[in-house]
Amino acid sequence: DGGITQSPKYLFRKEGQNVTLSCEQNLNHDAMYWYRQDPGQGLRLIYYSQIVNDFQKGDIAEGYSVSREKKESFPLTVTSAQKNPTAFYLCASSIGDRTRKSGYTFGSGTRLTVV
């Protein structure tokens, strides 16, 4: 079955370390997105990519970086410059110009904790 796989489900990071969250989809979706979710704050967009080798900053990109070298993959790196990285991270994808009818498909999330 097609879907989005986020790994790992739980991740612990020491302060000052970079860490990379994986997001892989086999839905043949063009567009991919990263969101951060904090308790009671809804979803905040970090980065998004509409095509391979191109991506744009969202509302809270500072301290994060991404790459889109393959259509299927959109990894997110949380750098040491991110002041408060402890959060639940969600990856999503959509069919580009069919987003109007289909919306997004989400992964199951990665919970990052700084220790």
Next chain:
Amino acid sequence: GDSVTQMEGPVTLSEEAFLTINCTYTATGYPSLFWYVQYPGEGLQLLLKATKADDKGSNKGFEATYRKETTSFHLEKGSVQVSDSAVYFCATYSGAGSYQLTFGKGTKLSVIP
């Protein structure tokens, strides 16, 4: 830009009670509207959608009608169950310049036996 306003939670209901979660939107043109559900510790799942005015989306006993005259897409269910306890997100897509959905802040629903 687009925006979505949902009723603030948390909402606590007894089992078999009637549920309404209000959602209003601001968007250009003729947006599509979505409701997503997030169970504890999981990602969001599409619950239902409507792509044009007066459409009714429905799934798992939940319904929402796209009301363009009131710019609303309220979520309803006639008889909630404990298993409906989750966070519900309303979202809109107008396609203005990107493929992005605009989400509301979410409404947490707790159903008690």
